[in-house]
Amino acid sequence: MSIIPSYIKLYNSGELQERIKILNAILKDCRLCPRDCRKNRLKGEIGICKAGAELKVSSVFPHFGEEPPLVGYFGSGTIFLTHCNLRCIFCQNYDISHGGQGKEVTTSEFADYMIYLQRLGCHNINFVTPTHFASQIISTLPKAIELGLELPLVWNCGGYESVEVIKLLDGIVDIYMPDFKYISSPSAKKYSKATDYPDIVKEALREMHRQVGVLKMDNRGIAYSGLLIRHLIMPDGIAGTREAMEFISKELSPDSYVNIMDQYRPCYKAFDHPEIARRITTEEYEDAVRFAREAGLHRGF
Numbered sequence: 066m067s068i069i070p071s072y073i074k075l076y077n078s079g080e081l082q083e084r085i086k087i088l089n090a091i092l093k094d095c096r097l098c099p100r101d102c103r104k105n106r107l108k109g110e111i112g113i114c115k116a117g118a119e120l121k122v123s124s125v126f127p128h129f130g131e132e133p134p135l136v137g138y139f140g141s142g143t144i145f146l147t148h149c150n151l152r153c154i155f156c157q158n159y160d161i162s163h164g165g166q167g168k169e170v171t172t173s174e175f176a177d178y179m180i181y182l183q184r185l186g187c188h189n190i191n192f193v194t195p196t197h198f199a200s201q202i203i204s205t206l207p208k209a210i211e212l213g214l215e216l217p218l219v220w221n222c223g224g225y226e227s228v229e230v231i232k233l234l235d236g237i238v239d240i241y242m243p244d245f246k247y248i249s250s251p252s253a254k255k256y257s258k259a260t261d262y263p264d265i266v267k268e269a270l271r272e273m274h275r276q277v278g279v280l281k282m283d284n285r286g287i288a289y290s291g292l293l294i295r296h297l298i299m300p301d302g303i304a305g306t307r308e309a310m311e312f313i314s315k316e317l318s319p320d321s322y323v324n325i326m327d328q329y330r331p332c333y334k335a336f337d338h339p340e341i342a343r344r345i346t347t348e349e350y351e352d353a354v355r356f357a358r359e360a361g362l363h364r365g366f
Contacts, residue, residue: 070239071236071237071239072206072210072237072238072239075237076210085206085207092200097150097196097197097199097230098226098227099226099259114148114149114152114196119170120169120170120198120202121146122175123161123167124167127140128191131143132365134282134288135188135293138188138285141188143182143193143221144178144182144190144193145167146192147167149163149196152258153223153256154256154335155333155335156333163333172205175202175205175209176209176214180209180212180214183213183214189218189219189239189288190214190216190217191221194222194223195220196223196230199230206237218238219240222241223244224244224266226265231272238277239277239289240277240288240289240291240292241292241293243266243270244295245294246297247262247263248263248308248309249263255338256303256341270292270313277290278290279318279322280292294313294322296325296353297328297329298326298349300329300341300344306356310323310356313360314361314362319361319363322365325354325357325365325366327350327353331343
């Protein structure tokens with residue numbers, strides 16, 4: 066099953082270049098994410114995410130630990146971006162998100178990474194934590210397209226997204242894969258310093274679903290378009306799993322694909338907070354799956 070990604074059509078029409086101009090202009094007064102720092106990153110000013118004007122990458126490789134519809138037979142072509150706009154205190158990749166581990170790369174080098182992953186047989190290009198580099202990433206696409214890129218693009222993000230920016234990605238991103246971390250503002254404030262996260266993520270999810278709908282797969286079970294939502298179960302119901310599942314089913318679709326993730330473990334500064342300084346229990350995981358089923362969800366888990 067061969068499907069031409071819509072970003073190629075945008076490139077051919079000239080619309081992609083127009084979107085790139087708008088995204089690059091945002092960097093002068095950065096509002097790529099809801100932090101709304103308004104820093105001029107093109108002049109070296111740094112906001113909460115700690116990212117500058119240049120792309121910074123920590124790793125590039127075929128990932129076989131992602132969801133089955135992304136992994137397929139030859140892996141998901143992941144490009145891990147350095148830094149993060151959410152900066153959760155329990156982040157398992159804190160050396161990258163908080164510590165800034167990685168190297169700056171040029172537009173040409175980033176385009177080469179995508180072609181390299183495509184030649185390895187990966188089924189998609191998976192941008193991991195891309196939010197704060199949205200302008201720079203999209204700016205690499207013309208070069209990659211000219212080199213032959215034709216894989217679906219995955220926006221693997223924390224869910225703390227600017228709807229203005231997400232709308233600019235309409236027709237560029239094929240698969241949105243956001244986290245749905247919290248349903249309550251106190252939790253979002255305490256663990257990510259983002260009091261408005263619950264409202265922001267709901268608005269972002271609605272827009273992503275409007276653009277691409279539920280996750281769609283080919284006859285091999287490999288995803289080529291749609292929304293895939295990740296929800297990390299946290300100790301003591303801190304993530305608000307029941308309410309999150311009800312929102313997804315009622316506000317988006319009961320056919321939504323949801324990965325209910327059981328791999329939480331205390332990392333980074335989680336040990337400073339006793340309530341999250343442990344792994345989840347089997348009972349907590351089973352409850353989360355039950356909440357999803359009671360909400361009418363049936364794909365993923």
